[in-house]
Amino acid sequence: MDALIPRPRREVAPGAVHVPGWLSPAGQRELVTACRAWAMGPVPMRHTRLPRGGVMSVRTLGVGWHWRPYAYERTAGDVNGARVPEFPDWLGDLGRRAVTAAYRDPAAGAAYRPDTALVNLYQDGATMGMHQDKDEKSAAPVVSLSIGDTCVFRFGNTATRGKPYTDVELESGDLFVFGGPSRFAFHGVPKVRPGTGEPATGLTSGRLNVTLRVTGLE
């Protein structure tokens, strides 16, 4: 997108805040490097199989906890049975800074204790249907960081998959936090715009999204 057009911070719905360009180019590169290391194993990125036989078009891996439809576990029972990587302290710090920035509330940021990251890689036309993040036993916010190709992020309501919703363009470096009354809102990614990313991030194609969550599990 034209960098001369400013994109201000915006509350899309109560508790759902978009902060454009929040993660610095260096921060984006570090996150790409970390994701690449996690993808080397012990649990590889995979297209998640859904119970009804479908296969998700994004490739996913978990850090701290492994997500499978529709539960979290420490080992990737639907992939290779290996234990997922530990959730690193620096990622928790990043989450606390993100919540502080989105809500302009240092106390809310300091209290945030994410224990899992879901890494999603969108390539070759991958999209994500409207869904709620509701396998967590905590109502703490979800922190979403995007790197690479721009996408259309559809942020809806807590009652239905349909309207009303708002379509937000998430670009590389953008932060989106949803908590409070929007924590269990439906959301999805109907479109990724190929070739809009910046190779300097270390991601030469596609879109990488990392969401931090509090599972509320022991």
Ligand code: SIN
């Ligand atoms: C997700 O809902 O888990 C991912 C959202 C995104 O890719 O922006």
Ligand code: MN
């Ligand atoms: Mn989600």
